[in-house]
Amino acid sequence: MxxxxxxxxxxxxxxxxxxxxCGAQPDEYNIVTVAWTGIINTDPPMCYISLRKSRHSxxxxxxxxxxxxxxxxxxxxxATDWCGVKSGRDxxxxxxxxxxxxxxxxxxxxxxxESPVNLECVVTxxxxxxxxxxxxxxxxxxxxDKKYLDAETGAFNLAKARPIxxxxxxxxxxxxxxxxxxxxxRKKKKxxxxxxxxxK
Amino acid sequence: MxxxxxxxxxxxxxxxxxxxxCGAQPDEYNIVTVAWTGIINTDPPMCYISLRKSRHSxxxxxxxxxxxxxxxxxxxxxATDWCGVKSGRDxxxxxxxxxxxxxxxxxxxxxxxESPVNLECVVTxxxxxxxxxxxxxxxxxxxxDKKYLDAETGAFNLAKARPIxxxxxxxxxxxxxxxxxxxxxRKKKKxxxxxxxxxK
Numbered sequence: 001m002x003x004x005x006x007x008x009x010x011x012x013x014x015x016x017x018x019x020x021x022c023g024a025q026p027d028e029y030n031i032v033t034v035a036w037t038g039i040i041n042t043d044p045p046m047c048y049i050s051l052r053k054s055r056h057s058x059x060x061x062x063x064x065x066x067x068x069x070x071x072x073x074x075x076x077x078x079a080t081d082w083c084g085v086k087s088g089r090d091x092x093x094x095x096x097x098x099x100x101x102x103x104x105x106x107x108x109x110x111x112x113x114e115s116p117v118n119l120e121c122v123v124t125x126x127x128x129x130x131x132x133x134x135x136x137x138x139x140x141x142x143x144x145d146k147k148y149l150d151a152e153t154g155a156f157n158l159a160k161a162r163p164i165x166x167x168x169x170x171x172x173x174x175x176x177x178x179x180x181x182x183x184x185x186r187k188k189k190k191x192x193x194x195x196x197x198x199x200k
Numbered sequence: 201m202x203x204x205x206x207x208x209x210x211x212x213x214x215x216x217x218x219x220x221x222c223g224a225q226p227d228e229y230n231i232v233t234v235a236w237t238g239i240i241n242t243d244p245p246m247c248y249i250s251l252r253k254s255r256h257s258x259x260x261x262x263x264x265x266x267x268x269x270x271x272x273x274x275x276x277x278x279a280t281d282w283c284g285v286k287s288g289r290d291x292x293x294x295x296x297x298x299x300x301x302x303x304x305x306x307x308x309x310x311x312x313x314e315s316p317v318n319l320e321c322v323v324t325x326x327x328x329x330x331x332x333x334x335x336x337x338x339x340x341x342x343x344x345d346k347k348y349l350d351a352e353t354g355a356f357n358l359a360k361a362r363p364i365x366x367x368x369x370x371x372x373x374x375x376x377x378x379x380x381x382x383x384x385x386r387k388k389k390k391x392x393x394x395x396x397x398x399x400k
Binding site: 001002003004005006007008009010011012013014015016018035036037038039040041042043044045046047048050069071074077078079081082084085086100102105111113114117118119129130131132134138139140141142143144145146147149156158159163164165166167168169170171172173174175176177178179180181182183184185 | 201202203204205206207208209210211212213214215216218235236237238239240241242243244245246247248250269271274277278279281282284285286300302305311313314317318319329330331332334338339340341342343344345346347349356358359363364365366367368369370371372373374375376377378379380381382383384385
């Protein structure tokens with residue numbers, strides 16, 4: 001394997017491309033798209049978003065100390081891209097993208113109703129790193145769109161929502177299922193093929 | 201859109217599933233798989249990984265203050281899963297998974313030769329958050345496998361490596377290309393179809 005070396009850069013992929021909604025009341029509501037986001041702790045559940053100081057949402061979130069992460073889909077790809085390029089100083093992004101705000105349970109920021117999953121987040125710390133400030137946050141509530149619940153099992157089927165990911169300047173839909181976490185060590189069930197009702 | 205509410209959790213998807221390699225010399229080399237990773241700053245390029253204190257790699261990276269993030273692919277899915285489940289206290293993961301270490305340029309930790317992209321990282325801070333400690337790091341060098349360079353344009357084609365993503369307990373390959381970042385505001389080139397050599 002022959003390697004080519006580039007100057008240091010942010011080539012970590014695939015990343016989520018999420019719409020972050022913020023604002024304490026409707027005339028302040030805004031949406032910003034970020035790929036600089038991730039989970040930083042399991043319990044308590046914590047995540048982060050990194051934003052440039054120049055972003056309109058930076059000021060809103062710094063003041064209100066909360067935001068909502070809204071997962072995106074193939075259907076939301078245009079809005080996802082547009083909300084990452086345009087500024088809330090110039091546009092009412094909910095209105096322009098025909099998105100609907102929904103009241104969150106525990107934070108002031110609105111949720112995007114069209115998103116399959118919404119994470120309500122409360123900022124615990126803002127860290128200045130250089131071009132971006134990192135907003136560390138605790139996830140205080142999670143909502144999912146009922147239409148992705150499996151009618152039989154009740155399991156949430158995110159793949160059905162056709163989530164998108166960001167990789168190297170491009171958006172992709174999530175593709176084929178490979179395996180479940182832990183598959184490399186899962187023991188095959190012996191004699192499963194022979195099992196019949198009433199037999200153990 | 202009807203929403204169902206869950207208790208707070210880490211439902212941010214899709215996430216990268218990367219193999220993190222560490223160790224200052226061959227008998228210490230180890231690999232741990234994480235999805236709790238992301239970019240936190242563009243310039244200087246910075247990322248993080250979050251690890252439980254109980255992980256063997258936690259001790260190694262705390263001591264050496266560096267690691268390498270190795271992106272994963274469909275072909276590396278088994279090793280990716282296995283290195284996330286097993287412990288380096290019990291196994292030489294490079295040997296067990298038939299992976300090859302390659303010398304990094306600027307850090308002590310080895311790179312995984314089979315990975316399409318390697319990010320050399322130097323720890324700048326370790327933050328205790330609860331179950332996990334967050335290792336903030338500067339990306340000091342990036343390498344890519346030459347076989348994914350387009351012969352004509354020289355552009356790196358990560359999609360060709362079939363990167364995998366983690367979503368809700370499952371691995372998926374990256375699927376269909378949607379559009380490029382910024383597509384929502386890109387102007388269509390007028391008369392492009394009519395353009396002929398020699399005409400402007």
